[in-house]
Amino acid sequence: MAQVKKRESWGSRLGIIMAVAGSAIGLGNFLRFPAKAAANGGGAFMIPYFISLLLLGIPLMWIEWTLGRYGGGFEHGTAPGIFHSLWQKNRFIKYFGVIGIFGPLVILIYYTYIESWTLAYSFFAITGKYASLTDQASMRSFLSGFQGLEKNQYFNGLSTAYAFFLTTFILNIWVIYRGIKGGIEKFCKWALGILFIFGFLLMARVLLLGAPNPALPAWNVYNGLGFLWNPDFSALKSAKVWLEAAGQIFFTLSVGIGVILTYASYLKKGDDVVLSGLTASAMNEFAEVILGGSIVITAAFVFFGPVDIQSIAKSGVFNLGFVTMPLILNKLPLAGLFGFMWFFLLFLAGITSSVSLAQPAVAFLEDEFNINRKKAVSILAIAAFIFCQPVIFFLGHGVVDELDFWGGTFFLVIFATIEIILFAWVFGMEKAWDEIHKGADMAVPGVYKFIIKYITPLFLFVILGMWFAQEWLPKIMMKNVSGADKPFVLGTRLGLLLIFAILAVLVKIAWGRRKNGQKGKK
Amino acid sequence: MKFSGWIFLISSWGLILCLAVFCFVKVFSKKELK
Numbered sequence: 071m072a073q074v075k076k077r078e079s080w081g082s083r084l085g086i087i088m089a090v091a092g093s094a095i096g097l098g099n100f101l102r103f104p105a106k107a108a109a110n111g112g113g114a115f116m117i118p119y120f121i122s123l124l125l126l127g128i129p130l131m132w133i134e135w136t137l138g139r140y141g142g143g144f145e146h147g148t149a150p151g152i153f154h155s156l157w158q159k160n161r162f163i164k165y166f167g168v169i170g171i172f173g174p175l176v177i178l179i180y181y182t183y184i185e186s187w188t189l190a191y192s193f194f195a196i197t198g199k200y201a202s203l204t205d206q207a208s209m210r211s212f213l214s215g216f217q218g219l220e221k222n223q224y225f226n227g228l229s230t231a232y233a234f235f236l237t238t239f240i241l242n243i244w245v246i247y248r249g250i251k252g253g254i255e256k257f258c259k260w261a262l263g264i265l266f267i268f269g270f271l272l273m274a275r276v277l278l279l280g281a282p283n284p285a286l287p288a289w290n291v292y293n294g295l296g297f298l299w300n301p302d303f304s305a306l307k308s309a310k311v312w313l314e315a316a317g318q319i320f321f322t323l324s325v326g327i328g329v330i331l332t333y334a335s336y337l338k339k340g341d342d343v344v345l346s347g348l349t350a351s352a353m354n355e356f357a358e359v360i361l362g363g364s365i366v367i368t369a370a371f372v373f374f375g376p377v378d379i380q381s382i383a384k385s386g387v388f389n390l391g392f393v394t395m396p397l398i399l400n401k402l403p404l405a406g407l408f409g410f411m412w413f414f415l416l417f418l419a420g421i422t423s424s425v426s427l428a429q430p431a432v433a434f435l436e437d438e439f440n441i442n443r444k445k446a447v448s449i450l451a452i453a454a455f456i457f458c459q460p461v462i463f464f465l466g467h468g469v470v471d472e473l474d475f476w477g478g479t480f481f482l483v484i485f486a487t488i489e490i491i492l493f494a495w496v497f498g499m500e501k502a503w504d505e506i507h508k509g510a511d512m513a514v515p516g517v518y519k520f521i522i523k524y525i526t527p528l529f530l531f532v533i534l535g536m537w538f539a540q541e542w543l544p545k546i547m548m549k550n551v552s553g554a555d556k557p558f559v560l561g562t563r564l565g566l567l568l569i570f571a572i573l574a575v576l577v578k579i580a581w582g583r584r585k586n587g588q589k590g591k592k
Numbered sequence: 593m594k595f596s597g598w599i600f601l602i603s604s605w606g607l608i609l610c611l612a613v614f615c616f617v618k619v620f621s622k623k624e625l626k
Contacts, residue, residue, distance in 0.1 A: 113600030300594045359605065511618060
């Protein structure tokens with residue numbers, strides 16, 4: 071009979087806080103948040119943002135930490151096992167848990183490739199490869215050439231991008247291979263330390279820019295901050311703004327993915343989750359609102375002025391990060407160094423997230439099939455490497471958008487809704503409340519008992535309802551996809567269905583083996 | 593930047609800074625993992 075091995079555990083409290091914060095702090099903190107805030111009411115955006123944080127983000131974060139620790143007590147580190155432990159009478163609930171492995175795996179597939187661009191650009195910055203480019207068109211052409219979307223004077227094909235992808239992929243696998251304590255924890259501590267140092271230096275550099283062009287004194291830092299922070303209260307009347315704020319909270323805290331469940335499963339029964347979870351969230355908010363909210367948009371305003379900033383803020387996160395920012399940094403003394411710091415900061419934000427995205431699949435193989443970490447990581451590496459290829463080679467055909475929609479948007483909300491219903495209604499709020507407070511170093515305010523049971527689920531149902539009402543049909547019917555891209559999008563959907571089916575079959579096999587093992591013991 | 597912009601910036605930054613300081617002070621004064 072196979073021997074049941076001991077599960078890994080975190081080495082220190084700061085270690086898990088840094089790992090969860092690292093998972094939450096990603097490219098979105100520095101690119102998505104400022105763009106969303108600027109486009110959705112500026113300072114007024116912070117009203118729905120903080121309300122969503124209090125009513126959606128923080129309750130879900132506490133639930134996921136608690137569920138993870140609870141599941142870890144039953145030797146389960148992923149949602150199928152955790153959901154089954156919560157509702158043992160239900161035969162099907164474990165299959166809903168498949169989303170908690172499927173979602174992170176799907177995000178991992180495209181995120182690793184995008185993360186590799188940041189590593190490549192940090193190399194380009196320090197070696198001066200884009201130093202001579204001075205306008206948006208040439209920088210955009212540089213990016214397209216790098217991505218293999220066109221052959222131009224900068225790049226002759228995909229080989230450079232592929233080399234950086236391989237480097238990033240191997241680095242990710244190496245960190246996961248080293249384990250929870252010796253790999254993820256150690257790496258996140260170092261990476262977040264460097265990330266915050268670079269973030270502070272970049273923020274200081276931007277805030278000290280003043281008005282670099284004496285002929286245009288209004289193009290200054292104060293007005294740049296004003297572009298992001300001046301409130302437009304009329305925006306609060308729009309449901310879209312509230313949905314954008316709720317969506318941003320989801321993305322930024324890494325809730326509804328399944329990653330926190332897995333990380334928290336390596337805690338012991340009496341370890342605190344309330345304070346640790348809140349600390350990780352506070353670190354993420356610091357990176358997002360204070361660092362992310364003062365670098366990109368402020369700098370873009372100072373160098374491009376009040377007219378161009380309108381279109382820049384709406385041009386999307388890739389344009390903001392890989393076209394506008396290098397152009398801005400090129401205008402500064404020590405451009406190579408600041409460019410390197412910016413892209414390496416994004417790289418560190420990316421890799422601390424991608425290792426967390428890989429962990430649920432590894433934990434699933436380890437816990438449910440009782441195979442060792444090295445074998446589990448090897449299986450994941452082979453599968454993820456194969457899945458990444460369509461993203462690289464069909465980049466311009468809507469594959470990333472499709473993966474991002476299903477893995478990084480739709481299933482997040484579905485998964486969070488399942489989690490909260492199971493936790494507050496099936497498991498029961500009284501038991502859930504006791505479970506949250508086991509070993510807690512601070513008490514959760516009593517009002518959260520009501521919020522977790524009624525307000526957060528209601529909030530999630532409203533988000534889902536609005537989405538179904540507004541976007542379901544156009545999305546399913548591929549209304550915004552060009553005719554040429556439709557086969558690629560359809561292929562991606564079939565691929566996703568196949569991945570989901572394989573995971574569901576694996577869950578069935580794992581539970582079958584478990585049942586046979588129990589019968590054998592009797 | 594307008595006065596209202598400063599209000600939103602300072603209150604948002606202040607709120608997050610206070611939360612972060614509160615959490616870290618508490619974390620470093622409490623017990624380690626078991």
